[in-house]
Every structure is written in C-alpha cells, then in structure tokens.
Amino acid sequence: MTKECLRIMISTGHLGTAPSAPESFHRGMESGPDYLVADGGSSDPGPVYLGEDICMGHFAEEEVELFLTASRRRGVPLIIGSAGDTGSNSRVRLFVDMVRRIAEQHRLPRFKVGYFYSEVDPDYLHRKLRSGQRFAGLGGFPDLTAEEIDRATRIVAVAGVHPFVRLLDMGCDVIVGGRCGDICFTAAPCIRAGFPEALAYHMGKMIECASLVAEPFMGKETVIGEITREDIRIVPYHPDQRCTVASAAGHSMYERENPFYEHGLGGMLDMRDCRYEQATDRVCRITGARWVPAAQLRVKIEGARKVGERCMGVVGIRDPFVVRNVDRAIEWCRSSVAKRFGAVPYELYFHVFGRDAVLKELEPVKNASPHELGIVVEGVAPTGELAEKITDFAVRMFFLARIPGVKGTAGAAATTKKTMRSSPGYMWNVNHTVPIDDPMELFPLHTTEAGV
C-alpha cells in the first residue's frame, strides 16, 4: 500500500557550519519522520573551497554523528546533499569515511551506504565543445570557452533528484551526495514514493534552510515537511516557532533572482499560482506549484580558477586630515607599488572600513565624516613570497604616505601585527549549463557498507 503522506525532516541549511540544536532535533525524530535530510553545501562561501578542495565547516563530524546515530536507531534513511560544502569527489570520500568511522565507534548494526560523484572531467567538456555544443552562461556570465575550462582547478556538476532516487532504489540506508541542487535531496524520496513532482520540488525549496522558513528568525532548528497528493505542510519543531503564510511565502523567494521560477536538472518549478494558507496556528499549507519538464536536459556546472596567493594587512587612520585625504594616501600606495612591482602581475585592493568597504561602488553615502578609518589592504600575486612583499610594501607606504599639509611627521597610519597570509585568491569562472542526454551521465553511483 502506498503512503498517504511522507514526512521529511531537516535541521540545518548547511551541514557543518554550526551544530543543529539538539532539543528540536530529538523532538522531530521522536515524531517518526520517513527521511532525515541535510544540505551539506553551497556556492555561497565563495570559490576558495572548491578551488582548494577544502571544507569550510568545523562541525561536520559532530552533526553527522548526531544524524547518523539518531536515524540508524529508528531505521530512518539519511540523505546528505553536496557533501563537504562543495560536493567534490574528495569531500564525498571524506564524508563516506566519516560515516564508516562513526558507525564503528557507536557499534551501529550494519547498513548500506550509497554515494555519487559530481566532478566533471575537463576532457568531457572539451569534446562537447568541439562537437559544436554551446555552454550558456548563467547570471550574466558569457558562454564558456575552452580556455576557461582549462583555467578552472576543479569543476563540479549540480545533480538533480536522479542519483538519489537510484540509490534509494538500490536499498541504501545512508546517502552521501556530491554536488546537487538544494531542493533535490528532499524531492527525491517524495517523487520516488509517487507524490506529484511539483509539490515534491516545492517542498524541497521550502525546507532547504530548515527553520529559516518559520518565524521568529532562528537557525539550525528542526522543521518537518509533509507531502500528500494535494498539498505540502511545513511544521516547525522549535516550540516558539511558527510557519506562517508570511514566513513561508517570504522564504520561497529567498536567495533566488526571481520568486516565480526555479530551474533544475530536468525542468522548471513554476510557483506563479502557489497558494499559502494557515493550516493551524503554527503550520502553513501550500498548494499550486507546477512542474514543467525541460525539452532539453541542461546540467549546471560550477568551477573556480586560481588568481594567486594572497596576503592582507590592516592599517588605522586617526589624523582627521589624513582621513579626509585618504584617497590621496591610497593613490600614493598604489603608485609606489606600481613603480616597484610593475613588472609582475598582481592585484591590490584597499577596503576602507568607515567609508565604503562593504558596498564599494554601490555605497550611496559619499560625504561620511568618520573620526577614524580602518583599511584592509589585500594583495594577490603569483607566489606567497611576492604577495607578502607587495602587501607589506603597500601597508608601509600608507605609513610613509606623502600628503602635503599633514601635521604629523612620524607616520600617516597606525599599523600593528605582521602582514597576514590569507587563503589563495580564487574566482568563480564556470557558472554555466551543459546540454546532456541522460540526467545520470555525470554522476557515477557507488555503494559500500558501514557498521558492525
């Protein structure tokens, strides 16, 4: 007999960034959900993590331990998407090893683990490009060229529901996904159980960030999405949170260019006619989404290229005259660096906190009169040694800035600490879609076992 309702539980919008709150998590688990899901990644933390193939979060093991022990105890399948922030192959392996290690530590009874990879071989893209296929840019990027493919240190494709559905078909109890769409690990078990695709994808969208769909604002608290053949319902498990029409409708437009459409591998979610109603004081009922299958399958790919090694230095300015003339001091630094290092490729940025460091050219306040300024000097160069030399020199030039009329003659800027080594500088250079024939062709599946 098929189920009338499927209940999907989620406690975090980004696994590993901070621990899930245990109270609402356990309350949710006690209600007996059908699946526990978690989004492990995002492009939000920037290109460094994919480029360097490293993790951002420091709480991944702690969260996976909570999820794995609680879900295995109740026999609830656990699905993790975009493992290790980026969903690269090494991050998937890291998470599979983590699952095995935790299972052994807790002496969990043996279970089946499924996982899939998402990295894309550059040769595959070159062959497609040579055969005349076009990789359209997203978000204002021009079409992808062969040069940019080669400049990317790593490229991942963003999976749809398909590898998750296949691994569930294979009887996996725990799934560790490579890079995938945020709404897919929730939609997959719903679609597999025969619920309407439109509602399944929309529920994925609504609960992707867990408690951010409810109010008041709280992160890392548990919510459960309930899907039937007619509707979806969002139920918060923190006692002080409510999922209201305003909070749910507000969340449906979060992080997206446009509130009416969501594109994914296989089709487009059309939310123009969605209806949000208050089912109970704390539960929102949602209907009306449509799913429009794509005529041509297109998979999104993401990649980052290295710009160089990077250092940062911080200077402070208190002399009101130098504060007012800070652009002249910056110009002095820039021209001094250009004179001394003009022969090597470098990038130099001055983030002027107290004026426009956060908004840069978007800052409408042009006449601010702060009594002090903090300036972060960011230097990027081909080697670490050069990055440090250039950044340190730029900081030194602030101190030595020659501004006619300045009263102080012992230094135009306050400095402290050594110039600091930062992560290398990377830049997103692949943000495109690739036409494909089979939604599985870039996502090889694997299974293994864990536990005792």
Place this chain on the structure above:
Amino acid sequence: MATRKLSELAGTIRSKNAGVNQITFDIIFNDRETYERVKRSRVFDPQRIAARFGIPPERISDCVEFDPANAIKFTIYRTRPSGSPGDWDILGCQQYGPLLDLEVPWD
C-alpha cells in the same frame, strides 16, 4: 510631500546572493495595505533603484512585485563574482543597508 522611511514600513529588508554573480534584495511588508501603498509610490522602479545605488539600470537583472509574500524583490549583477579578490561581502548579505533610509512618498 510627506514621506516615510522604508525601515518604518517594511517588516523585512534583506539582501543575499542569488547565484554567484547576482545579489537579490527582498523588501517584505507585514500587511497588504502598506505593501500596496509602497507599490503605488513607484519608489522601486528599476530607474529609481539604479539611482539609489548609483549604478546603470542595466545592472538590475530583475524587479518584481510578489503578492503572496507582500514583497518587492529586485536583483542586481555584481561587477565580479562573489568571493573574488576585492569582494568584502561574499554572501551579499549587507548590501541592503542603503534601503533603510529610503524615503517613500506618503501622502
């Protein structure tokens, strides 16, 4: 002409990445009446948004009214993708600052 600050009228004013090369702004009102009045004021015409941030209108990629949430939403292109050297708002989550003091005609 009487005006009200947007921060007195809206319940939520936020900005956030929408993909790696765009930042989207959501202005959500607690009641339908305030939302409709702000809509009628046209302060969120693309031309006026562009003027507020001092950017060419071409940098605005989308600007819509979203009735189910009593919300106005617009999206702009970044000049370089998020997290590139020189970017100090990797999530785009502090770009809404200049909207709080926006004066909305309120006669």
